[in-house]
Every structure is written in C-alpha cells, then in structure tokens.
Amino acid sequence: MNNEMMKEQVIRMSGVNPLKCMRCGKCSGTCPSYDEMEYHPHQFVYMVEKGEIDKLMASPSIYKCLSCFACVERCPRDVEPAKLVEAIRLMVVRQQGQNHLKANEIPALLDNDLPQQALVTAFRKYTK
C-alpha cells in the first residue's frame, strides 16, 4: 500500500479530519507522554494530513501514547489526535506478524501491582 492509500485508510478508520486542526498545539501541550514520543500529537495530525504514514508507522511513538485521551478532551477544534495514533498502531499490528505484545511474553512482564485491566487493554491495543 502506498502512503496515499494508507492515509485514506487511517482517516476512514479513525474518523478524524486532520484539516480541522488549527495548529494550536494544545494537544501536545497537554500530552503526559510528550517526552517519550518522537512525534507528538499535533505532528500525528499534520503528518497524516501530509500523508507521511510510513514514518509514523515506523516510529516507536505509537507505543508510547497512553491512550489517555487528554488530547481528545482538550482539542479546541474536536480533532481527536489520539484516534489517529490508534489508527496508525492498528495499521501496524494488523500486518502479518506485527503484534506488539505476544501471549508468551506476558509472564515475564507481570508483577503484583499490575491490574488485570491493564493486560486486557494492552492486548486490545497491541495485538490483532
């Protein structure tokens, strides 16, 4: 798939219209994962608009987003950047052998404080 087709798919999956963004940066001002991310929420919006899906798919940023939805909650233009992060992550994990989390890795990751729900969420986010 080329970038243009992937862009269409990301937009369809997320329901986000990146053209609504007025480039205020409030999403990136609010993002708690900012320093962990190579590309920041407002850049996801702009790069999807420009069609640079391959770069976003290759970036570890898609696993650093906490899906906290702070950016969605605070965007003054209702752009919902986190939905783009999610869509791009799905573009990756839906490919053959691209699951970011495999069942046999779980025991090593477990500790007593980890809530069950975090596991379920992680599976939803990182695997097919």
Next chain:
Amino acid sequence: MQRIGVFVCWCGSNIAATVDVQAVSDALAKEPGVVYSTNYQYMCSEAGQNMIKNAIKEYNLTGVVVCSCSPRMHEATFRKTVAAAGLNPYMLEVANIREQCSWIHKDKEAGTEKAIVLGRTAIAKVQLNAPLQAGESPVVKRALVIGGGIAGIQTALDIAEAGFDVDIVEKNPTIGGKMTQIDKTFPTLDCAACILTPKMVDCAQNEKIHIYSYSEVESVKGFVGNFTVSIKKKARYVDENKCTGCGECTTKCPMKNVPNEFNLGMDNRRAIYIPFAQAVPKVATIDPNYCNMLKNGKCGLCAKVCGAGAIDYKQQDQIVEEKYGAIVVATGYNPIKLDKFDEFGYSLSKDVITSLEFERLTNAAGPTSGTLLRPSDGKHPHTIVFVQCVGSRDTSGCGKPYCSKICCMYTAKHAMLTREKYPDTDVYVFYIDVRSPGKNYDEFYRRAVEQYGVHYIKGMVGKVAPRADGKIMVQASDLLADEQLHIEADLVVLAAAIEPDKSARPLATMLTASMDTNDFFTEAHAKLRPVESPTAGIFLSGACQGPKDIPDTVSQASAAAAKVIGLLVKDKLTTNPCVAQSNEMMCNGCSSCERVCPYGAITYVDKEFRMPDRTTRVRRVASVNPAVCQGCGACTVACPSGAMDLKGFSNSQIMAEVDAICQMK
C-alpha cells in the same frame, strides 16, 4: 388585461454567462399580456432605465417585469424608474434571475429554462397587480439608546449634538460599561478613565440627554418613527434627586463583605455603594440582597447618616413609558465563564485570573491600588504566563467558534506594561496566531517583543496545575522549538473569549431584531449597512454587533448616530402600502390573526352588518392599523376563513405565481 413590458438584464456576465438572455426575452414575449420584451447589458444603468421609461410611453405599458438581481438590490431603483414614466410604482415586479438562478446554476440550458419560469411567474403576478398608494407616518423626534458603555455614550452624544433628545437606558447603577474597568488602552496607552470620564460627564450635563441608570427596557411596541417603550427604573432605595453622592453612607454601612463587582469580586464593598468615584450618575444604590434593613428591617444606619435625607427604604420599581423615533442597541459584551475549562485551573487557584481581573489589579482604583500583586498572598509575581484564545476559536462546544478580536492586542498591552513597570518579571505569552491588523497595531505588538523582551511562544497551554507551595505549574507546547515546556509561574492570566450580554437575546425578541447563532445582533448588510438592524428603526452600536475594540466601537457608534439623525430629521416617513387588510364579510372575529401579529397591528371592532333578510347584526371583525402593519403576512396564513389578505401579495397573486411555476410548457 394588462399591457406588460419585460426587461431581461444580463448583469454583465453575472446573468448572461449561465442564462441565455435572448432566449428568455423571446420566450417571455409570447406570454399573455406581454406587448414588449427585450434584454440589455445593465438594466439598472441610466441607459437601461431610459429603455424602460421610453417603452412605457411608446407601448402604453400598464405593468413592468424586470428580470434581474434580487428585489432587495434594485426593486426601489426600478420602482422609481416606472414612477418617473407615470406608472404607479407598485405595477413593477422583479424576477430574481441572478441570486436565485444564474449564480447557483452551472448548466446554461437549465439556467435559461428556470429564468423563463421565474419571468413567467412575475408576469402572472403583475396581471393581478393594482396601483397602491404609500401612506405617511409621523416621526417622534427622540432616540433611545439601550446600554451606556462607550458605544451608547458616543451614539447619544452625537445624536444630542445634532439637536435631538436622546435617552440612555443602562442596567447598571452607572454608565461607562467595560471601559471603566480598563486601566490603559492600546494602541496609544492612554488611561481609559482619562478619556472616558469626560464623556460620561458630558452625557450627564447635556440637556438633550437623559440617563435612566439602574433601568431596563420592559417592552417595546410600535414601529420605525413611532416606538413606545416601557422602561423599568429598578428601586435603588435612594432618591436620585436628593443624593449628592457624598459617599458618607458607603463608609458607615455595617455590611462590609459584599463582593465588589466593579473589581470583579477581588475586594468588597458595602450594601450601599457607589460603583466608583467617577460614576455617572454619582448616586448611591442599596443592594437589596445584602442590606439588613431591606432584608429584616434591622439597621437603618445609612438613613441616619445621610445629610440629604435621600435614603428611601420604601422605594418601588417604577415603570416609565416614552415614545421614540429610533432605537439604538449598545448592550456590549462580557467575558465568558471559564468553568468548562478545568485544564486552565481558574477555579483551583486565586492566582489564575482573567485579563479583565488583570486590568483591575493594575489599576490605581483597583483592589491593590495599582500594584501588581498575587491575589492569594499579596506577593509580587516574578513569572507571569499569559494564555491567549481561551475559549475563542473553539468548535468543541466548550467555547466560542469566533476570534474574540481584542485579546491579542490587550495581552500585548498587559505584557508590555508589566515589563515596563516590573523589569525583573519574566513574561510569557502563549499564542496560536498573533492577530494585529489595524493602524499601529502590529507595531505595538512588535514593541512588546523587541523593546520589552516579552517571550512570545507559538503554542497553546495544555495544563495549569497549582502546587501546594503556591507556584503554578504551566505545561505548554513550544511548537517552533518542538518542545514541551514546564514553567513555574506565579500568576497565570487567561484571555477569555467574549460573548454578547445575556440580556441581548430577550431584548432582540422585544425589538424583533435578528441575531446570529452566537447572539450578536445581525446587521442589515454585512458590508453596506453595518450599523442598521434589518428591522427598520433599530440601529446597532458597539460590541453587541460583534467583538470590537474601542476605536472600532466608537466609529460604529458615531455611524449609528448618523443613521439615527438621518431618520429623525424627517418629519414624516412614507409607509409601505403592502399591508394586510381583512375582508369583513368573511372575517368571523376569531382573534387568530391578532395572536400571530408580531407588531400588534390588529384590533377588533364591533360593526353593524345588513343581513340578506334585511335585519342588521353586530359582528366583531378584525381591523388592521396600516401604520403599524409591516406586511409580514403572518396573519394571512393564520386566518382560518381566508379573510386576511396582503395588498401587493394577495392570496390570488401568490396562487397565480404558483400556477405559473407549475405550468408545463
């Protein structure tokens, strides 16, 4: 049968590009009654109008159809044209083949077909037109200005200057509006009070101006030139004519903890108060929500200390009725409430304030006597963060979709003045865009950056979190550096969006003046009639029409005054003859029409009628006051017996038009 002339306009290429004008005039020439049909490049030009006049004479025309732009644009022009050739002006019909046809269609064949149908419709109507005579109504030579901010003040002064009486109705105890709360004003930094208070005093001293302070408009009846308005003078429990404004009572009143709205609740006033030293009128007002005497009959101290004997605990609201020829709306704006913006922490810390509160904190008459101190601990702030666009340009539903227009400039002012007075302060301004069009405006903003060293950062603040040690953590993006910033601030100032006063919507209903979805009053034409409401006799002044700074407000205020003066110098207005009229033989006196008439033009009379059996019977029938009726037609639709009809738009004319549209060719 009428002798009808048809004139099809090209409007340059506006119509001719998508409508075959020759085909239209050819087709319409074949319609019954049409004796002459032609087309021309610009019908509204002098040459075009002469074509119409000549044809009327040459072909003895009794009716004229012009196929052109919207009647809103040129109906008046062409009415004058036919009148100049001796025809009754109401024997003209305009078929709108521009806005309703050529501008909205791309396909020339379809456009041409539709233009022919629209022309045929107008011809069918003209067949049934009858000559109408415009009446006259007198003009009351007095104007009402609602709202006494700088807009209302300027409008009133200009109207008075022309020699007309004008009343200002202001809901607060004093006139002056928001400008009284502002410290210095961009772009020249003159002190607001120094330029405003002389104008307030002028209003008070001008014998043509009467100020109804602490008053509200209760109801509006009538029409352009002849409005009747009820004004409620709210009880202030002080006799305005006796009070000398000495202020003795305001220092003796024991109720000391009433939040002072003039300083936005940052300090307290007494239950009896004068908003500020230069208030106009300078008269005390008792706040009934806090006065002990009014609440439970205990106290009465102010009456004891008042040497003028002005206190009157028994005072009642009073209704005054006045007649006006014109009404100006100048109800201004307010900053929005920030309770939907938790991320900015406005309700979490006293040191997160709005820009208007900042004005009070830097004003010599403010709660800190003009020294910039943190509201929480009275300490001097060393790091100040200004956030622009708070709640503006917001389509998420929390804020307002528009740009509030004034905040970029006043934030530059605040930042600059802070750096000037307190050079040891670090000042950050977070912006999405800096909007500074206007004379000397961009220069002003650049001075803040270049001369005063204000840190302007492109990006929005995402989170404001007060910390236990009194610092305020500000998390924001710096988009140009591609960084997330964390600033430890002492004071955060939010440039809140502005919105029309909440009382504007019910007022608009009273005035039948239209508003946009944001509750700003709509002008009659966005470009060409910016200070008039579409409702005749209602004019707009200041921020009630859209966000405006003081220079824009004052320009609009004077423009509105010019329009009012233009109306008040007339002794009589010609009235629209297209008014409703009831067919008394069909009317059954059911009152349906009276209930729907927005102008109160319909009354009922008991009339004697001769019956077929030669007896007489008294029946109740509707009667329309033609001076009050605006020809809206609501009654003609409401009437169950079909007795109500509108001259110039009669039911039979409308049906003839519908038939002409439906007719297959």
